[in-house]
Amino acid sequence: MGDSLRSNAPDSTVNQDELILQQQRSIEKEISESIPLIGDKELLKSLEREYDEDQVYLSKAKELGQKYSFIRRTRPDGNCFFRAFSYAYLERLINNKEEYDKFRELAAQSKNNLVALGFPQFTVEDFHDTFMEVIDKVGGGTEANHAELHKFFNEQGYSDYIVVYLRLITSGQLQKEADFYQNFIEGGRTVVEFCHQEVEPMYKESDHIHIIAMSTALGTGVRVRYMDRGAGTEVVAHDFPEGSTPAVHLLYRPGHYDILYP
Numbered sequence: 063m064g065d066s067l068r069s070n071a072p073d074s075t076v077n078q079d080e081l082i083l084q085q086q087r088s089i090e091k092e093i094s095e096s097i098p099l100i101g102d103k104e105l106l107k108s109l110e111r112e113y114d115e116d117q118v119y120l121s122k123a124k125e126l127g128q129k130y131s132f133i134r135r136t137r138p139d140g141n142c143f144f145r146a147f148s149y150a151y152l153e154r155l156i157n158n159k160e161e162y163d164k165f166r167e168l169a170a171q172s173k174n175n176l177v178a179l180g181f182p183q184f185t186v187e188d189f190h191d192t193f194m195e196v197i198d199k200v201g202g203g204t205e206a207n208h209a210e211l212h213k214f215f216n217e218q219g220y221s222d223y224i225v226v227y228l229r230l231i232t233s234g235q236l237q238k239e240a241d242f243y244q245n246f247i248e249g250g251r252t253v254v255e256f257c258h259q260e261v262e263p264m265y266k267e268s269d270h271i272h273i274i275a276m277s278t279a280l281g282t283g284v285r286v287r288y289m290d291r292g293a294g295t296e297v298v299a300h301d302f303p304e305g306s307t308p309a310v311h312l313l314y315r316p317g318h319y320d321i322l323y324p
Contacts, residue, residue, distance in 0.1 A: 100149050100215040101135040103323070109133055121295040126287065126313070132323035133313065140265035142319045143272065143312070144225045144232075149215050150310040150321045151282060152200050156207045161309075168281065169197055176234045186230065192223040226264065232272055233257040235279035246271045267317060273302045283308040287322060289315045 283306030
């Protein structure tokens, strides 16, 4: 009784900033949960409609429409890069048997590579099993495989396991080539510290360094189109790793990635 009465009194020790932050997080969580993890394919025109009132972005959306026909949106939850990439790449593999077989072999081997780098086997195994289950379900080249992929990626359990596993692969690649990646890390952190703080935890946003490491580890090209308030109407493209042929196309708007279809 005394406790409940006391809780109504203002508590000067409560940090106002923390309360505001908590409120902001809960609003963001509510918004993001109303958006599917992976949406349906939409005509790129829907992007233009989004920017009706914004001339800078509208002109860029129109320019993008000359190169791409469709967009598929992802939930803005900090995992959007890994989710968008893995969905788009597996979707591409459904109708490409040769590339699918090659990727399946690489994915199967990846668990041993991570264990050899010192990742705990029981942790890796769990996520790897789910990753392989999804890969096995989408091999086949039929409409049913597309439906299966979409279902998997919109089930939080499966979808998040795939994201976690790709985060581990990315972390493994960064640590394997630590001497190279150390040059990109600011703040005096080691590669291992960076991986523990910025790569492995869920909901941490991805940057160039994540994309380079993951695309290198998987031997897959990614083209990211950067849409921002920069000068000109062109939506600048960056290919990762440099000089590769892109298998996946993503749209980046500050803090968020969606899938594009040429």
